[in-house]
Amino acid sequence: MPTHLATPRTLILRRLATRACTPLLILSTQALAAAPPDASEAAYLADLPVVLSATRLQxxxxxxxxxxxxxxxxxIRAAGVRDIHELFMLVPGFQVGMHTGNRPLVTYHGLSDEAPRRMLVQVDGRSVYSPYFIAGVEWNQLGVDIDDIERIEVFRGSNSAAYGSNAFLGVANIITRAPSETRGTSLRYRAGDGGVNDVxxxxxxxxxxxxxxxxAARNHDSGFATINDWRKAELATLRADWAINHDHTLEFQAGWTNNDLGTGKDDNATDPERGSRITTSFGLLRWRHAPAPDEELSVTWYHQEENGRDRYALSVPVSSRQSGLPVSIGIPFDFDYGFRAVRDDLEIQRVTNPAAGLRAVFGAGMREDRLDAPLRFNSSERVRSGVNRAFATxxxxxxxxxxxxxxxxxxDxxxxxxxxxxxxxxxxxMTENQTLRFAVNRSYRSPIAFEQKSSMIFSNSAPIVTPFLTIPAGTPISQTFRPSPGLRxxxxxTYEMGYLAELRPLHASLDARLFLERARDLIEMRLENSSAGLLPRNNTRYFANSGEADIRGLEVVATWRPTTGTWLSLQHTELRIDGPGNPATASGAQPSAWVANSAPRHSSALFGAWEFHPRWQVSVARxxxxxxSWYSDTAHRVGMYRQLDVQxxxxxxxxxxxxxxxxxxxNIDGDDETFAPGASWWGSRIFGTLQVEF
Known part of the structure; x- marks a missing residue:
């Protein structure tokens, strides 16, 4: 870029790019962060707002x-959280709750039931969006320890232009620390209320x-006090960065997670208390060639597998009124919700500087998912889905x-x-410190395999013999989900206007976003009568493009950060959602305005830290x-709550x-309900952490 077009902001970016291109940019910011206090902390804070994942350009x-x-x-360290999903409480516009003590819920701008599926999460570019069942992000299977995270960049808004159909409402890119910044040995132990025992x-x-x-890490807790939702989460990860020469790097990652979870209810005949298990393994290989600033070619491939185990046998009593038979019977079932899901993804990307004042990134990729889940799809055949993509910015x-x-x-x-x-x-x-932004985009979310092809038909696992007739094993008894072909x-x-002021002499910033998001063809769960099987049902589920919503509002974030360890951040969100919807808990023929209740109209947060003495820090999040309402009717509405965390x-x-x-x-200011009344009370919890390095 000619000198007469280069603003001071541009020169900062150019200096960073000259030191190292994309693979080394994170390393340079980490080195600055680790510098002693007598280094230029102000310079560090001035350069920090360089992001890597908004458009795939730095x-x-x-x-x-x-x-x-x-x-x-x-x-992250000052927030005092044990799990990554809790960090989104610090981001405006997000709703974070707990379905149970081991099932977190995270969504942006509402539009979610108990299985949020309209946001994309990546770990170092590896998508952890699950296309298999109803939920979009399996937060227990991310495959990254919280202390290995360098930063999380959250793009607040639709971004399918850069990351595809799953980036429907927002994108979170979790960037891990480079191995060169974590040499030596570190040990962490945490213990406290609720059975917290982490190592x-x-x-x-x-x-x-x-x-x-x-x-390697293991987290354990007993969940909520009144339900069977304990968990033991284990992981092991490896990352290796090989600097082949000055412009070629090779990155390798591999990981394994194992989650043992309590599930079921003590008063449910078909969903009893039990334990389940989900394991995940993955491998990633990325080659980069960066011969000059703003010039890079990269190829990324990753493979991941998920295996679920949840199997139990029981006999379900059925009255003569329910079955239409002259006697009551007990139907033996062998419930097997086990599954195996395999994904392969290959992508090539090129970053280039074609002319003065121009930068571009373009690429293509392909992904294939294979899923074995006989009970959920009523078939022993493998369910396949694939996506081919091409992008440019x-x-x-x-x-x-x-x-x-x-x-x-x-x-495609x-x-x-x-x-x-x-x-x-x-x-x-407008000035060196103030920017106005105007943007419009169109994004999509493709239906997942379960939404389009689910067919859950339960059959008896053994013959049922009565004086009047014999029901052979394998007879269809009841259908809970049926396929939904033709889903779009x-x-x-999204239309938005933004304002950003970066007042570096005051170590302060102000970020405001005014937006209108028009969502159409939303895929909603509907109910219908079904006579499939021995027992007719009036609540067999299917999916349809029946929803729409207009989301409008304002998000404001003000931050003052004089040092890396002392800051104060205030945020507020005003959100209004309008549009008819069809609730999952009522007949699909009866529209209701449940969409309007799927996010709070007002939410605010304060997050601050103060290094009040050398080596001492206190942090507060309010x-x-x-x-x-996470569900789609007023019966599942939770009221306003306050949360206070101190470390x-x-x-x-x-x-x-x-x-x-x-x-x-x-949560030291009292119990709260974040999902459904009477179902999950999240109480106060105190724990201590010791971390040492050698």
Missing amino acids: QARADTPGSVTVIDRHM AVRHGQRIGDVDLRLT LEWRASPQWLFNAGFMVE NSLSGTSLAPRASANYH AERIT RWVGGM LSHRLPPDLLRGEVSVTAR
């Missing part, structure tokens, strides 16, 4: 086509030109004041056909969340031991 926050929230590792070990070292990190700096961005994603999905997701934005830099992709059109941490004297000890109190 950009200043003022140049992105949407609002981006960055949660760095200092904030983790991490070791990193350099062997020749390869930096390695191996992490062009950034044009027309002048020091104006920056334009245009992009698109074309996807075997379940829903071809879709085009375009985006266009204009950023006007959901679509959403949330005010309005009433909402006190102390860095150990280096002459004694390198590490930190902390005490965390979560």
Whole structure:
């Protein structure tokens, strides 16, 4: 770019790119973060708002086509959370709840039942969006330890133009720390209320030109007090970065997770208390060639497998009135919800600088999912689905004041056909510190295999003999889900205006987003009468493109951060959702306005930390969340609640031991319900953490 077009913000980006391209950008920001206090902390904070995942180009926050929230590792440590999903409480517009103590719920701008599925989450570019069953993100199977995270970049808004159909309402990219920044050995132990008993070990070292990190962890707790929702979550991950030469790098990741979970209810004849298990394994290989600043070619392939085990046998009593037989009977069932899901994904991407003032990224990829789940699809045959995609983004700096961005994603999905997701934005830099943004985009969410092909028909596992007749084994008894062929992709059109002020002399920023999101063809669960099987039902479920919603509102975030360890952040969200919907708990012929209740109208949060003494820090998170309904009727509405979290941490004297000890109190202002009245009470919890490094 010619000098006369280069703003100071552009020069910062160019200096960063000159030191190292995309693979080394994170390393440079980490090195600055680890610098001693006498280094230029102000310079670190000035350069920090460089994000990597808004458009697949590295950009200043003022140049992105949407609002981006960055949660760095200092904030993660001060938040005092045990699980990654809890960090989204710090992001405006998000709703975070607990279906049970081991089933978290995370969604952005509502539109969710007990299985949120309209947001994309990635770990180092590997999608953890599950297309298999109803839920979109399996938060227990992310395959990353919270202490290995460098930062989380949350793009607040639709972004299918960059990341495809699953980025329907928002995108979260979890970026892990480079192995070169985690050399040595680290041990972590945590214990406290509710059966909290966590342990983790991490070791990193350099062997020749390869930096390695191996992490193993186990988290355990007993869940809520009144239901069977305990969990034991285990993981082991390996990351290796090989600097082949100055412009070639090779990254390898592998991981395994195992989750033993309590499920079921003590008063349910067909869903008794029991234990279940889900295991996940994955491998990722990424090659990068970066011969010059703003020039990079990368190829990424990953493979992952999920295996679920949930099998139990029981006899269900059925009265003569229910069955139409002259006698009551007991029907033996062998419930087997086990599954195996396999995914392979290959993508090639090119970043280039074709001319002065222009930057571009383009690429293509393919993904295939294979699913074996006989009970859920009433078939022993493997269910297959595939996606082929092509994408491109062009950034044009027309002048020091104006920056334009245009992009698109074309996807060919075997379940829903071809879709085009375009985006266009204009950023006007009013001054060096203030930016206005205007953006419009169209995004899609393709139906998942379960929504389109589920067919759950239960049969008796043994013959039923009565004086009047004999029912052979394998006779269809009841149908709970039936296939929904012809489902179309959901679509959403987003219009937004943003304002960003980065007042570096004051170490402060202000981010405001005003938006209108028009969602159409939303896939909703419907009910119908069914005579399939021996026992007729009036609540057999299927899916239809019956929903629509207009989401409008305002998000404001004000942050003051004079040092990396001291800050204060205030945020507020005003949200209004309008549009008819069809509830899952009533006849599909009766429309209702449940969509309007799927997110709180008002929510606010305060998050701050203060290093009040060398090696001592206190942090506070306070949330005010309005009433909402995760389900689709007023019977499942939860009221407004407040949450207060406090943590006190102390860095150990280096002459004694390198590490930190902390005490965390979560939700200390009383019990709250975040999902359904009477079903899940989230109480206060206090735990202590000791982390040491060698």
